[in-house]
Amino acid sequence: MLEVLLRTHRDPDDIDFESIWENGLFIFDSNVLLDLYRLPEPASNDLIGVLRDEHLRQRIWIGFQVIVEFLNNRHEAISDQKNKFNTVRVLLEEASSQYDEVFEKLTVELGKLKLKQRHSLIDPDKFLTSENISEGKAVIDNFLNELAVLESKQSDVNDRDQIKDIVLEIFTEKVGEGFSKKELDEIYKSGERRYENNVPPGYKDKSKHGSYEVGDRELVRKFGDLILWKEIIRKVKIDQVATVVLVTGDIKEDWWLEKRGKKLGPRKELLNEIYTEAPCVQTFYMYDTASFLKHAKSRLNANVRDSSISQAKDLIAKSRKSRVVAEEGYVYLSELIKTVAASWPKLRIGIGRSVYSLSPANLDATVMKRCLDEIFSNALTHGIHEYVGVQAKVRADSLVLRFKNKVELKSTSGLDSSGDSESTLHRSLGLSYVHELMSKEGVLVNTVLAGKNFALELHIPKEKFYREQTSDFE
Incomplete structure (x- = not known):
């Protein structure tokens, strides 16, 4: 023994x-x-x-x-290996379709600034040439072509x-x-x-x-x-x-x-x-x-x-x-945002690369969906351009998920889609329902208003995110 x-x-x-x-x-x-x-x-x-x-x-x-x-x-x-080709192809085709739109929008917005008349140093035309834009697009096209070649070599079940x-x-x-x-x-x-x-x-x-x-x-x-x-x-x-x-x-x-x-x-x-x-x-x-x-x-x-x-x-x-x-209730925030965004076809939602790179988070999926629905509802109701940008930033002990859009502030009483009419800015813009939902998950909600730029921030504790396991043996 x-x-x-x-x-x-x-x-x-x-x-x-x-x-x-x-x-x-x-x-x-x-x-x-x-x-x-x-x-x-x-x-x-x-x-x-x-x-x-x-x-x-x-x-x-x-x-x-x-x-x-x-x-x-x-x-x-x-x-599973074969299906990965389709997953990558969809991502590349999506990036390709958005590529021209991004540069077109950038060119228009820069044009509004009239930099040639108003600034002696900044020259966007030096960089935003058709040649430079085409070269960037070519990277995606080359990837797609290589993907097709590799897929033809990949074994299938038959x-x-x-x-x-x-x-x-x-x-x-x-x-x-x-x-x-x-x-x-x-x-x-x-x-x-x-x-x-x-x-x-x-x-x-x-x-x-x-x-x-x-x-x-x-x-x-x-x-x-x-x-x-x-x-x-x-x-x-x-x-x-x-x-x-x-x-x-x-x-x-x-x-x-x-x-x-x-x-x-x-x-x-x-x-x-x-x-x-x-x-x-x-x-x-x-x-x-x-x-x-x-x-x-x-x-x-x-x-x-x-x-x-x-x-x-x-x-x-x-x-x-x-x-x-699958087993412990973790969710990919980027996937959750995309899923909920599909329910709001009139609202354009731009998900930043920083969000896609996040590890899974131990948050209740149902609660998060309700939270996102409320955020997108308010953005569509009170936003100017029917657009919300989503980014992630790392802080000392939390990760901040930031939803940003432009709003027209005629009053502070009607901006909360819950229907209440409290007049405080935090209550009106802060989406009280979001505060209520996220408090149960231990997530702090903060709102920032600068001119017409409005941002809602979810401060998610770092311990909520999945950490890679390490080995400590021979």
Whole structure:
């Protein structure tokens, strides 16, 4: 018992990583295999190269659950990559359509200033030439042309799946046999109890629905991680494996021990379970895809580009961000603004680049939509040009989302669309309903009036925004 306890709480400095890379059994989950579709081609090739490395290829293995998930989810991964082309194309075409309008408006506004007659130094015509404008537009056009070429090379779901062929070749005779129906039933019963008490792994998948049908067996999706975990324990017990490494693209807390936003290694419950049920195991360790590539490069002298490691890190970060957004109530403010703006066709809404670059925010989407509706309603009712510009600025302890437009101030009593008639400027322009809504979210609302320029500011605390997680292990 003491030996299990000490191994479970062993510090990373006490782990023999040289032995891990020389003798350890490396087990991969389906996320890593699906990363072969998601990574850029050079990085995907680097990962394939490591899996085929002469120092490692005889010490790799995947569970039956892994190959089932890989084969069932590969088309989704392929489609997702294909769909990205359309997403980028829409953004570029939108930028192209707005490009001429922006410069046309700029030229008109500068013309109103009559700078040639009134200023001896400022000369807009020197820069706003048709040649300069065309050169800028050409960048977008060239990007669109290159995108079309790249899309023609991208595999589609109907094409021969070369990555599938490679995976099946690499893991020939290195795939688990899976469990019988009776064994699966026992795992599911155990899983229900484990998930009720948040015992890892897999409890973060408890909301998943459906199953995979293989022969006479039903592999329930929400228990996928637990099935793999039980396969791993059975494998190392039968083969008397002393050193085990799980390489996983799964970044959820039901696998990883996290402290202060850092991944420190496997959950202690996992270590205790595998050391107890498989006493032959002296070391169980985990890598994510990026860390695996990084250390394969240094310890196996594998041919892995630094860019491949960075791209794998980016993929992990995006995966985690997507999960947080989906599961923990985070919203992309730019997307929310665009969604609400679609309900106000008579109002032009310019969303600045600073807004698109914001991380997801932990704000109630329904509350934010009501807030935006109120802001746009007031802008349309009281604005002069039927236009609102939205920008984001970083302050010491908050991020300011600023909505700015021009207003005609005939009185201060009728500018609030809520219908009340309080005469204070803050009440009239400050949109009392917005104040009320945002106070529940811990967001300060401020209004600024300078001549005909009116701005409403949402001061959102920085802690509301998603922060990238870091790793702090070998």
